[in-house]
Amino acid sequence: MRGMELSLNHTQKLRLQRALESLESLSSGTNSNASVTVADSIPVNQEDGVLKGHGTTDLDGEVVATVCGVIERVNKLVYVRTLRARYKPEVGDIIVGRVLEVAPKRWRLEINFSQDAVLMLSSMNLPDGIQRRRTAVDELNMRSIFEENDVVSAEVRDFMRDGSLQLQARSQKYGKLERGQLLTISPYLVKRRKQHFHHLEKYGIDLILGCNGFIWVGEHVEVKDDMVEDEHTPTKPDAKSNKSQISQSLEEQEQTYTPLETRQYICRIANAIRVLSTLGFSITLDVILEILDLSTKNGIDIHEMLGAEFCVLVAEKEAERRSLSTRKKR
């Protein structure tokens, strides 16, 4: 199996096989025969007229798939949804990326797309929270906002004419991510939802499920309100005291370290996501929390979560969960 380097013993192998088989039997009823591979022809009703979408092409009047995936039909539109592929951005997606380069007036971010994404300085909220034109000084101070290798959350703004991607981070909830872990998984495992930022109050953890398959698990940070920022602005401190403030806040940052318990929960959640992604299960908040409960209930240590036994347990749990949910529907 992909990405799995576990040595399962005989019983574990059998249990895993059985769990996966039951998963297969559960989902095979919903849409069988919808899977295609490269160069398979897709049956369509030519009389109605068809719109060929992504992953299809025309060959002698026949609609042919160009990627491996699942056929989706929406009215006249026929397209193939790929499974394992790079991220396909859509406007409004929430993503997590890593800064590769600080360029004039922009940052370049790696987001698992076919090109690097661009975050303009002008589509960022400045740290002082004032709306104004970006000056040359701001441009020189860009590294004080994001540096190379920083992890950043942002939103897809639009595509530029040449196909490259523009991001924006015009809200306090976007920005630099610190004190946590970045996980990269296949983007097809993350579904687009209303909510991608999750605050797990019970554990004091922020979880960001980026649509591009980059997942952030980190210590919870209080979102500063814009209104508070406005109150501060009238007492505009002069440059010198501002500087001292920054250095002080740096010291403070060093002092306020993440408590051990939170760090353990971060690792636990991260490992839960790792197990789910190696098994290829779709990743949602409910599933992650369920796996987290499973690990704590069975008294499994953090490092044991990546072992063979827990992997089998997760597969069995998921099979059970899905069979329950399908039964409820019926």
Place this chain on the structure above:
Amino acid sequence: MEYVSPEGLRLDGRRPMEMRQLRAELGAVSRADGSAVFEMGNTKVIAAVYGPREVQNRSQQINDKALIRCEYTMANFSTGDRMRKPKGDRRSTEISLVIRQTMEACIMTHLMPRSQIDIFVQVLQADGGTRSACINAATLALADAGIPMCDLVTSCSAGYLNSTPLLDLNYVEDSARGPDVTVGILPKLDKVTLLQMDAKLPMDIFENVMQLATEGCKAVANYIREVLLENTKQLENRRGV
């Protein structure tokens, strides 16, 4: 030397028109976007695909197409006597070029402008027909990476020894220095993308040999398609709703 016995059996016990056993596995390299291991008998090849990703060397960027790069290497331990060849010798440069050109023919590069796709193929065990095995492995890896292709490319070789056309030559038959025809086809479009032969053959015999190789390619295509479909179904079932 006798390559086909009077009973009609080859040195490794196959019939003249029989292929070696095929085996393919997807997802062998965990960090790559797509990867595959492909085996034809004792020949074993691993392929990894990275991309489409940002072009590393800006001057090579193409504005309306994806740039495709390919690197072919043979592992030191792949042959009988352990060899220490420099990277980039003439043979591997040539095969890299061949693989790149055959793959470029099927990848829909216009859908991924200003990006680059890297294909790395390495021979783990060499027993003749590495060129074909590499192309088959690369196709699988590209399909696994979800890169749009107008068709699969599959390849197979055939030769002519003891006045019999032989399908899928192994190392011993290959080193007999007889004619060796490597064919790559697009099975759905029914087109030839690769044809190599470094010997002379009369026209009518060549046609027979090429026909045989093409049949071999089709058999490979059927197998590859099965593997891909199985993999797609498995991924979809696992993911759930």
